[in-house]
Amino acid sequence: MADPHQLLHDALNVLDATFASHAELPIAVGGCTYCYGEADLEALAGPVREIPQELISHVAHEVPDHWDDFPGLYRKLTPRIVRRLVADGLIHDMVASRLLTAGWRNWTAPERTALENVWHAWWRSVLSTHPSTGSVIDVLETLAVTTGTLAPWLAIWSETRTEAADLHLSDALDWWLIEDGLADLHLGFYDEVHATPELLPWLLSLEDSRIGAAQLMEVERISYS
Template identity: 30%
Template sequence: MHLVDHPARRRLNDALENLSVTFHGMTAHPDEYNCDCHWGSAEELSLLKTPDVELDPDLLRRTWKAVDWTDHAAVLRRILPQFATVLVAGRADPLFGLEEAGCSFARARWQQWPDDQAGPVREFLHAWWVQSLTDPDAAVPAHEVFAMCAEASGTLRPWLADWEEQTGSLSDRRLAEAVAEWEYELLGDSLPWSADWYEHDEEQMRAELVAWLLGHAAVRLRASGASADLRHRIRLLGLTGEARWTDPHWPGHRY
């Protein structure tokens, strides 16, 4: 199937187009300011107050990563069509992980925006997440998109629900890949990405992810023929303390 014919890709393209229409003409607040020593020049700042002018990649990166905008929501709305396209293409280039981009969404409190703005953002996140699970040509690994969506929304529930609905062999493979990426941190009782937004409950997120892996994911991976080693590492998440690290299948991690 050609890339543009993939149903998840069509949905994602529609979502990106809707972002462009919804946030056309948006600008940062006229009085917005940032430090010209640490963020950028007055000329660059003026571009954020000019609608629909494409930013160069470095300026876009500095803009979404900055934590000290007076009106972060207005700044995100200004850059969102271009930012979303860059995210989907795997060109966001975060310093540590894609959850940093999710934190930029969280700082903007997009879920509190009017429905005609929050709705397109929500659809974009869901469309991108499903595409990462089902499109063999997805540019960004599914586990990174998952962390981004979790940080953007402050919850795992809608993204886990999407995963449960996507039961094909590729989605199962994405599940196995995610577990392989996450098991070290999870077996050390840590969330496998950095929850940077102060309102997010990192421990609650970790507990919810572990419960889902022990339940839905364990059954699904067993049915899909995942390796015994991987399934044991999920099983170990249900043990605590000495029972976990003295288990015969403990992988020997040191923390």
């Protein structure tokens, strides 16, 4: 069986290659000169590989109205942003929301496919190891918000019958059950995804052995209240 971490490494390399045709081309970048100096704007207009990592991180979180062409800039920086995200160096829900605003679902088919392949490889990589780089709930939130659904990611979790995947499930439930959060759970920086309608039936469909008795009791109480 292929190593999930190697598959993620390969998917990230494909993402780089897919975006390379325009990522290294200079583009006109206009932005907020109060927050970004001339040197920053010049760097963002140049080849992606030469942009300082700190600047990439700032742009990844920045509000869209700071840029004259936010969709174009975010698209150009996506491979660098995603690599930093996978390394747990960015705020997951914020980046997911920014990708939606950038209109990633309307990019070229190869670009969309390359990004989706990273999402799948990243999810399987996280579920394969416990503890993992980054929180499982943060990763799931990124995937659900960018794709608009929890269904495919929960299906993969169901299929992954390993100790690591079940430990991640316990960790996630510890968080989701705080103050009955699971009863009305929204994901995304702007609460783009209402997770409860998908999460509760999925949790109840799992074999009892995958959820501890105390956690299962709470899930059932929320579901039937």
